[in-house]
Amino acid sequence: MGKQKRDDIKITEVCLRDGSHAVSHSFTEQQVRDVTRALDDAGMHYIEVSHGDGLGGSTLQYGRSHVDELKLIEAAVDEAKNSKIAVLLLPGIGTIHDLEEAHKLGAKLVRVATHCTEADVSAQHISFARELGMETLGFLMMAHSVPEYKLVEQAKLMESYGAEAVYVTDSAGAMLPEDVRKRVRALKDNLDIEVGFHAHNNLSVAVANTLVAIEEGATRIDGSVRCLGAGAGNTQTEVLLSVLDRMGIDVGIDIYKMMDLAEDIVGPLIQGTQEITKGSLVLGYAGVYSSFLLHAERAAERFGLDPRDILIELGEMKVVGGQEDMILDVGARLAREKELSK
């Protein structure tokens, strides 16, 4: 069977950004160089490099970067011959000034991310990025939490500001394949720009969900090698590419090289585990932002609690991405309540 060449599908490797959560933002310049060089050699289209919470995310709230993300971006740009370096920006955390710095260092693409009901805070950043001449995409986070019509309404806002694609972003890894199908299809039907999909593997359906997204016409696809991302990580890139290959879809990335770099370069960077543990499973089950996992585990240890109780409470409170401070707050409250009930 001949392979179908799919130049329209663009893969973004996120292990150096989403994976930043999983290593508590400890990436070194050497690690970023090694990973970028290998990905570039394999033919990866885009490589995202930023603090896990995007530009300006190095804070007490989210964890400080061991190495300034701008240094890491600069190093990645230096190593990438063909791959383009992408960055993430969350309005409310990072500013257009942070973006300007990253752009000066050679970042070519930015994903501007908002909670899936708050797209209008991205107008300023999307139009500024377009003025800089950057490829500019919108990222609607926690997309599982709203119905399709709401997602369409918000995506159209991003389109109107100048976004060249909008992602259905399953930040909690809570979506089932049919949830993905409905949302991607609704955006495809209603937008004139590309649609993307970003998964988390907390329910072990990230690859399946991504295949559904591609089937429905999504062309901007995220993955993380070895699932090096928040929670149980993302769609495992080397697995997805191998599956696509088996399906006869060629996106122009060397799968043997991807397997090698996954084994030899990215694998050794993993600090804890990227398996689906009870903590990451509960993220998907309760619909909680994936980067909360390690913070919840630390808070649970501090207050003598089960991290699942903290995560489920956060899910019920409908906290959104970025509210890491609520983990400590809820942990302290649950500990007090536990003490009182004794």
Place this chain on the structure above:
Amino acid sequence: MSKVKAAIIGSGNIGTDLMYKLERSETIEVSAMIGIDPDSDGLKRAKERGYAAYSNGIDAVKENPDMAEIFFDATSARAHIEHAKVLKELGKFAIDLTPAAIGPFYSPAVPVDETDEKLDNVNMITCGGQATIPLIYAVNEVADVSYAEIVATISSLSAGPGTRANIDEFTITTRRGIEIVGGADKGKAIIILNPAEPPIMMQDTIYCEVKHMDEAKITEAIHNMIEKVQEYVPGYRLKQEPLFDENLVSIFVEVEGAADYFPEYAGNLDIMTAAAAKVGEDFARKLKVGSL
């Protein structure tokens, strides 16, 4: 003692809420509300309450300069730049609730150096600034803050179009306020909008890294400052006792609004108008004793 007359420029949500707050003041009496839309809810309400209601903007002030001594500006940054000039020429005191920041940043809970040249225009920073900077100042007084970071989480419904269109202005202005008024060597501000239903109350988390850790002193300073802010924002409270880790203190507060014009959850809007009203009252008192 007779009251000092004050006028509100801007008949939107903020101006209207402020009008209700000033009605309770013992030192200020509202004389007028000035807008640009004669059909605005604010101007209608002002008229109902018996205040002069003008819909010709700053011209109303030029034509009737004696209407007030203190002017609250709740319009926009661009409009305030023009208003500030007019008010200065007329020798009026301006309290700026816009992001224009022509005058210095100001929090009524943080004392200012009285030797400064005559203060005739002060800026209210941001809602997140009003909710957090007093506590940073308090911690800095006893423990010397090297770095302060705040996370302001507000309900989506309470974030107006102005905030949404320029959210960088919030993060940057609040950061500067943390450094200039709060006294931290370095600051950082984060804002998060949460769409949960029913709407969440404004919550603020304040992280301070200090040079001289002293849990007892810091805890006392925090409690004293909470009480001080409660004098003008009764719904300002600690969610729990501060947490301490090595050189870091984490403070969790929530702000319940007085529900004058805004719903209770919109503590972020309430703390702006309540703080501005308090500044107005403090200056009215000074005007009375002739020290201004």
